[in-house]
Amino acid sequence: MLSLPNLLTRLPxxxxxxxxWGVMAxxxxxxxxxxDVADLSVDGTFATGGAVAVMxxxxxxxxxxxxxxxxxxxxxxGLCTGLLHTKLGIPxxxxxxxxxxxxxxxxxxxxxxxxxxxxxxxxxxxxETKGRGFLLSxxxxxxxxxxxxxxxxxxxxxxxxxxxxEQGSALRATGAxxxxxxxxxxxxxxxxxxxxxLSNGLVALSGAxxxxxxxxxxxxxxxxxxxxxLAAIVIGEVLCDVCFRxxxxxxxxxxxxxxxxxVYYLVMVLILxxxxxxxxxxxxxxxxxxxxxxxxxxxxQRRESAVRRxxxxxxx
Amino acid sequence: MLRVEHVSKxxxxxxxxxxxxxxxxxxxxxxxxxxxxxxxxxxxxxTLLNAVAGVWPVDGGAxxxxxxxxxALPEYRRAAYIGRVFQDPMMGTAPNMQIxxxxxxxxxRGKKRGLRWGVTKAERERYRALLSTLGxxxxxxxxxxxxxxxxxxxxxxxxLMASLQKPKxxxxxxxxxxxxxxxxxxxxxxxxxxxxxxELTALMITHNMRDALAHGSRLIMMHEGRxxxxxxxEEKKKLTRRDLLDRFAALAGVQEETDSVLFS
Numbered sequence: 001m002l003s004l005p006n007l008l009t010r011l012p013x014x015x016x017x018x019x020x021w022g023v024m025a026x027x028x029x030x031x032x033x034x035x036d037v038a039d040l041s042v043d044g045t046f047a048t049g050g051a052v053a054v055m056x057x058x059x060x061x062x063x064x065x066x067x068x069x070x071x072x073x074x075x076x077x078g079l080c081t082g083l084l085h086t087k088l089g090i091p092x093x094x095x096x097x098x099x100x101x102x103x104x105x106x107x108x109x110x111x112x113x114x115x116x117x118x119x120x121x122x123x124x125x126x127x128e129t130k131g132r133g134f135l136l137s138x139x140x141x142x143x144x145x146x147x148x149x150x151x152x153x154x155x156x157x158x159x160x161x162x163x164x165x166e167q168g169s170a171l172r173a174t175g176a177x178x179x180x181x182x183x184x185x186x187x188x189x190x191x192x193x194x195x196x197x198l199s200n201g202l203v204a205l206s207g208a209x210x211x212x213x214x215x216x217x218x219x220x221x222x223x224x225x226x227x228x229x230l231a232a233i234v235i236g237e238v239l240c241d242v243c244f245r246x247x248x249x250x251x252x253x254x255x256x257x258x259x260x261x262x263v264y265y266l267v268m269v270l271i272l273x274x275x276x277x278x279x280x281x282x283x284x285x286x287x288x289x290x291x292x293x294x295x296x297x298x299x300x301q302r303r304e305s306a307v308r309r310x311x312x313x314x315x316x
Numbered sequence: 317m318l319r320v321e322h323v324s325k326x327x328x329x330x331x332x333x334x335x336x337x338x339x340x341x342x343x344x345x346x347x348x349x350x351x352x353x354x355x356x357x358x359x360x361x362x363t364l365l366n367a368v369a370g371v372w373p374v375d376g377g378a379x380x381x382x383x384x385x386x387x388a389l390p391e392y393r394r395a396a397y398i399g400r401v402f403q404d405p406m407m408g409t410a411p412n413m414q415i416x417x418x419x420x421x422x423x424x425r426g427k428k429r430g431l432r433w434g435v436t437k438a439e440r441e442r443y444r445a446l447l448s449t450l451g452x453x454x455x456x457x458x459x460x461x462x463x464x465x466x467x468x469x470x471x472x473x474x475x476l477m478a479s480l481q482k483p484k485x486x487x488x489x490x491x492x493x494x495x496x497x498x499x500x501x502x503x504x505x506x507x508x509x510x511x512x513x514x515e516l517t518a519l520m521i522t523h524n525m526r527d528a529l530a531h532g533s534r535l536i537m538m539h540e541g542r543x544x545x546x547x548x549x550e551e552k553k554k555l556t557r558r559d560l561l562d563r564f565a566a567l568a569g570v571q572e573e574t575d576s577v578l579f580s
Contacts, residue, residue: 162431164433164434165430165431165432165433165434166420166424166429166430166431166432166433166434167429167430167431168434169413169417169420169421169429169434169435170421170424170429172410172413173410173413173421176410176411176412176413177406177407177409177410177411179402179407180407180408180409180410180421181392181410181421182391182392182395183369183391183395183398183400183402183408184395184421184422184424184425184477185392185393185395185396185424185425185426185427186392186395186421186429187392188392
């Protein structure tokens with residue numbers, strides 16, 4: 001039997017999870033939308049972030065330190081991909097796949113086995129608590145949502161500031177038009193390095209948050225992260241276009257990316273509630289992403305053919 | 317201002333596509349000189365500009381800008397000295413960034429880009445004033461995305477961007493070839509004005525002989541990677557299209573009919 005109360009009780013957890021994946025989608029947004037690079041290393045760095053966080057928490061480090069360390073390691077992973085791409089001339093997609101592949105072994109080394117468990121409850125996120133502190137944990141969902149939103153707001157504010165600076169503008173220009181960027185004296189290679197580092201730092205941070213949320217890290221936790229990130233981005237962009245027809249401020253667009261992550265997870269909750277086979281989820285996700293990524297292209301084509309019909313009509 | 321000394325460049329060396337694009341080419345530009353470059357397809361005009369801009373390293377020779385040897389510098393480092401406008405109006409601007417953001421990127425050409433704010437209020441005022449001199453109504457559209465502009469508007473904006481931070485050298489690579497004749501004329505007029513007002517040293521490639529004669533203080537003609545004609549001063553002012561065709565035929569040893577086709 002499908003019971004509505006059952007669905008409603010499951011939704012908040014979906015929201016919390018969606019926010020955490022939203023942070024990861026912000027990372028993907030930097031490479032995919034701003035830098036115009038498809039970076040596949042994120043599947044690895046998400047798990048790396050989780051692995052670093054879980055091991056630090058097990059050794060007694062406070063939650064916030066685990067988050068920062070995970071982000072720093074993520075930055076290093078991004079630099080690896082960036083160096084493979086810019087200094088060794090390996091195509092960006094392949095560089096990302098190589099990093100991701102290598103990280104699987106590294107993640108196993110970090111954790112010593114394929115998964116590790118460490119309850120954030122014991123350690124707290126910002127201060128020592130005996131439970132019910134300021135935590136991002138699936139044990140206290142409402143609080144997890146609040147903490148997630150606060151952290152996300154911080155990340156969005158930082159990104160809004162950075163991409164408004166001279167360097168951030170140069171990074172956006174690199175993605176928009178590398179030709180022009182070089183002619184205007186922008187070191188395109190360095191900008192790609194910075195973008196990939198930033199992006200993977202955020203993805204690893206998200207992995208660490210997910211580890212705190214579910215209390216475990218698993219070497220496979222990042223599998224398909226890139227697709228979920230893309231799903232969040234495309235869903236968020238469509239919603240943003242619907243709400244702001246005249247285009248929205250950069251910070252608002254970033255907020256919609258996180259919202260896209262939340263919507264994605266709510267849809268997943270709904271699908272599970274409908275008793276569809278969870279093994280089919282990846283298929284659904286891939287279809288949704290393919291559909292939304294295709295929409296701009298199909299729209300442009302339709303506009304083009306409409307113009308052609310009109311001009312043909314005039315000639316006739 | 318610009319010294320190109322015995323520069324050579326061969327593309328795809330050692331393959332059946334091998335092409336000697338520049339052959340031991342030398343060219344000196346005095347400060348304030350505005351040189352138009354003509355020549356048929358494959359004469360090496362664009363190759364010359366790209367060699368100066370540093371798009372790829374040259375095989376031999378040296379390039380000096382205002383006394384600085386830039387031969388070994390990558391493209392983005394040479395940009396400190398050079399303003400550029402490309403043939404493709406899409407190439408000189410970032411379409412999904414605002415007009416003021418594009419100008420702000422250009423203002424920082426050759427400068428360190430740190431963590432200060434990307435566009436300041438004072439700058440915006442300056443941009444507004446400069447844009448209003450174009451007479452295209454762009455001064456009220458500072459926050460519009462450049463992708464919304466027409467090709468002519470984008471070339472005008474790119475010209476402004478190239479001269480915003482006064483360059484030691486302005487490179488115009490057939491920057492009106494993709495525009496309709498009326499727009500092309502306007503953009504050329506604007507180029508003249510910007511070069512004159514800022515006393516720039518400039519190299520302008522054109523496919524149009526009339527434009528090459530009407531603009532600039534010196535004219536060079538290229539053929540097979542060499543400069544075969546170099547005319548300046550009074551002699552250039554008196555030069556006609558007929559003269560050019562005759563001299564091209566004599567110097568390059570090509571049938572006149574083909575020249576007319578090349579230069580039409």
